[in-house]
Amino acid sequence: LEEYFGSAGDAWRVLPRRKIVLANKIQYPDHAEEIVIDGQVVGHLIYDISRGERRWRFRPLYALVGRMIEEEAGYFAVVDAPKLSRGYVIKRSRLLKKNLPERRDEYVALATSDMRYLGVGAVLRGERIYVLKSWTRRLYSFGDKDPSILEAVRRNEDALREMEEEAIAFVRSIYEKFRLPVVVSFSGGKDSLVTLKIAVEALGPEKVAVLFNNTGIEFPETIEYVYHVAESMGVKILVADAGDAFWRAVEIFGPPARDYRWCCKVAKLAPIGRLLKENFPDGVLSLVGQRRFESASRALSPRVWRNAWLPKVMAASPILDWTALAVWLYIYWRRLPVNKLYYMGFDRLGCWLCPAVELGELDLLERWKPGLAKKWASYLSSFASERGLPKAWVDMGLWRWILPPKDILRVAGEDGLPESRDHAVLLIEEGETRYVLRTGRSLEGSPSRLLNMLSSLPLLKEKVAAVEEAGGHLLVATKRPLTEEEKKDLEKAALRAYNCLQCMECATWCPQQAIVLDPKGGVRILEDICAGCSLCNRKCPLAEYVPKARELARRAKAS
Structure with missing residues (x-):
């Protein structure tokens, strides 16, 4: 703000001091927050990536625009025009009063000479101004009092107590209904912190365990914080540790993406699945800090659901209908310890390189x-x-x-999208019954690996006539041409055979317990007990994500 106004003095001439300031995320090509003071929107804080630049910017709005015009503070212009309209370009000759920035495209507070219309614009060449947004002036005023966050908590205490009691009653009711061991999925963030507090209040610390997923790419502060909170609340902690799985996997998958989230399978679901299967073979009730207001998809989520990715896990969210503001007020009310990363400005406290970040x-x-x-x-x-x-x-x-x-x-810009991301096995068709498996490393001495993986696909295995080594690659001969689905299954089996990360997601889902670690690397199917259901081929992160990513890359290049 001081950078935008040019000095701290100009900023504080128009901004009220000693106020609670709320920041609410809004839609934008990158990070953007709506800034609210005393219930009024005063501007947007945005991270601008236009013109090949990356910088934080402030866009004044509504009450603040009026104050800037009245005080002649910051960048402003009073316009000789009957009204302001979005998309209108104001010429230099129409500016009655002004303080314009030297930089083009900087935001400027606007007003007509009679102050009936206000707006915000961007400076163009020749001191022209493009009107981005306009509105009819209303009476804006900031409150006379300067309440602290504790005063805000006190004023909302009855509502917070009511929300807490409802959430506690909900936890007790689903515990009675399912009679399963209870874990709280604790990420180190504010929502799961409140969920943990609710669970402990409802059931007592002896009936609650913290489940923490250390993906190997967590903030060090978060790891320390999770252990501290678990100890302070007197609950047992279970850690699903992915170790270096992400860094091993990225060499095969390539960087993760929002439409290529292999990382969640490898570093989250796989270690969590192993831990839950080992500790809760008969099922578990997982309490999560999911809230309806976080996203469109979560807005449609029920309060209780069965986890589609983790067998025998019943999930529930006690705070599904809570707002982020309610969560923060509850934290202050109950004096819960907060992850210090929030005070550095971080809003997302999970994996620090998540592709979902802005x-x-x-x-x-x-x-x-x-x-x-x-x-x-x-x-x-x-x-x-x-x-x-x-x-x-x-x-x-x-x-x-x-x-x-x-x-x-x-x-x-649209130039320079990669044709593919992965370094995994690639299936190339060289004839109606001849297929080549190629990768960036030698596959010599390993036909048996592919044949072993094909045990989970017995109908396809019957069609394979031979698997032979050839110059570091493998040649697969079939008894007849394969269908498109069979080609996809052959490629998936090859991915599992030669690029396995030993995440053991396949073993977690195998109903026959027919998959074990291979001392030579990867996994091995115990062919004598494998039922040939091929469930492992559908659950393997490699088999699931690599083919999809290749198809997406082809579509991206084509478009």
């Missing part, structure tokens, strides 16, 4: 955690160099999608 959040990572940011940037730069991708693919965050949305492409 560039604005990566900017915070670079500012507060330069070592982590440099590690990921180094990998992305190496990947881009290997694939001949432009610098913008990294700098403008295009790595976060295989098929980027159009608004991002308009801002960042």
